[in-house]
Amino acid sequence: MSRKLRAGIVGGTGMVGQRFIALLENHPWFEVTAIAASARSAGKTYEESAKGRWKLSTPMPENVKNIMVQDASKVEEVAADVDLIFCAVDMKKDEIKALEEAYARTGTPVISNNSAHRWTPDVPMVIPEINPEHLEVIAQQRKRLGTETGFIAVKPNCSIQSYVPALHALKDFNPSKVVVTTYQAISGAGKTFADWPEMLDNVIPYIGGEEEKSEQEPLRIWGSVQEEGIVKSEAPTITSQCIRVPVADGHMAAVFVSFEKKPSKEEILNLWKSFKGRPQELELPSAPKQFITYFEEDNRPQTKLDRDIENGMGVSTGRLREDALYDYKFVGLSHNTLRGAAGGAVLIAELLKAEGYIQPK
Numbered sequence: 449m450s451r452k453l454r455a456g457i458v459g460g461t462g463m464v465g466q467r468f469i470a471l472l473e474n475h476p477w478f479e480v481t482a483i484a485a486s487a488r489s490a491g492k493t494y495e496e497s498a499k500g501r502w503k504l505s506t507p508m509p510e511n512v513k514n515i516m517v518q519d520a521s522k523v524e525e526v527a528a529d530v531d532l533i534f535c536a537v538d539m540k541k542d543e544i545k546a547l548e549e550a551y552a553r554t555g556t557p558v559i560s561n562n563s564a565h566r567w568t569p570d571v572p573m574v575i576p577e578i579n580p581e582h583l584e585v586i587a588q589q590r591k592r593l594g595t596e597t598g599f600i601a602v603k604p605n606c607s608i609q610s611y612v613p614a615l616h617a618l619k620d621f622n623p624s625k626v627v628v629t630t631y632q633a634i635s636g637a638g639k640t641f642a643d644w645p646e647m648l649d650n651v652i653p654y655i656g657g658e659e660e661k662s663e664q665e666p667l668r669i670w671g672s673v674q675e676e677g678i679v680k681s682e683a684p685t686i687t688s689q690c691i692r693v694p695v696a697d698g699h700m701a702a703v704f705v706s707f708e709k710k711p712s713k714e715e716i717l718n719l720w721k722s723f724k725g726r727p728q729e730l731e732l733p734s735a736p737k738q739f740i741t742y743f744e745e746d747n748r749p750q751t752k753l754d755r756d757i758e759n760g761m762g763v764s765t766g767r768l769r770e771d772a773l774y775d776y777k778f779v780g781l782s783h784n785t786l787r788g789a790a791g792g793a794v795l796i797a798e799l800l801k802a803e804g805y806i807q808p809k
């Protein structure tokens with residue numbers, strides 16, 4: 449049996465970095481062999497550097513405790529002994545762009561949770577069940593970066609996972625207009641209630657930059673691969689409001705949608721139930737068996753009860769009904785730090801490996 453691929457986590461001390469570490473414990477294809485963070489954390493063991501900062505309810509995996517944290521800006525050193533990198537850093541956009549390109553230029557695949565490269569034309573932004581064909585653009589990117597093996601692939605913003613899969617399953621009916629309101633958990637801001645007490649008993653009707661992402665990123669996901677890179681789709685028109693709610697994990701979306709050709713309710717339910725993508729065909733280790741689960745109960749899905757469906761990699765829908773102004777309305781839910789962040793990125797890495805884009809160095 450071939451050896452596991454060695455994964456580096458750049459930004460390993462943050463909340464998404466911690467999720468990567470937890471998800472890769474016992475992963476059949478990848479193992480964490482390097483962790484990098486700011487110069488402040490470098491030179492300590494991971495256990496020391498994350499002391500008092502480990503935010504997950506599961507304990508820190510034993511296999512990472514003694515890894516010496518490296519300085520993420522020392523790109524050649526970090527990249528030297530890894531086959532791929534997962535990146536989730538808190539820096540300025542331009543700095544992240546440059547850092548990720550520097551890693552890719554070392555010949556290392558970079559799978560990023562950051563938004564910096566989401567609109568770089570030759571960087572694929574992927575939800576593996578929806579647009580796996582966008583990986584083709586990696587060939588163009590490798591030419592630009594002057595590397596045969598390195599590249600950057602990114603995942604989209606966490607909010608869109610709660611409604612884009614449900615709309616994508618109905619694409620043959622051409623959704624034309626979408627109104628979405630997202631109710632987003634505090635972990636999306638990298639916080640817990642302990643470090644964000646303002647969120648107890650409170651709702652904040654603003655998340656910087658989130659509405660633009662929620663309206664525009666789906667169009668890139670539904671875009672096509674052209675000579676100039678990924679060209680975004682023109683339809684549907686999406687308008688959104690994004691609201692922070694006092695929930696630990698799980699982003700919910702309330703959606704109104706009209707179609708060019710209106711499907712029946714039965715057609716929608718059948719399409720949601722039967723929808724499968726490339727991860728399910730390839731039986732990737734993190735792929736949910738059932739991607740979209742519809743709840744018949746009027747009070748479901750609920751964030752607390754249903755966010756962990758399919759190990760946090762499934763998407764749930766509910767309350768589908770006809771609407772007076774639009775064709776239909778429904779709600780969607782996804783786990784923002786699993787499917788919407790680290791889990792989504794691990795699934796992209798699995799797809800990249802299965803399709804031959806990531807090899808042992």
Ligand SMILES: N[C@@H](CC=O)C(=O)O
Pocket residue numbers: 604605606607632633635636637655658784788789
């Ligand atoms: N920007 C989101 C995080 C998703 O990637 C949020 O603030 O919830």
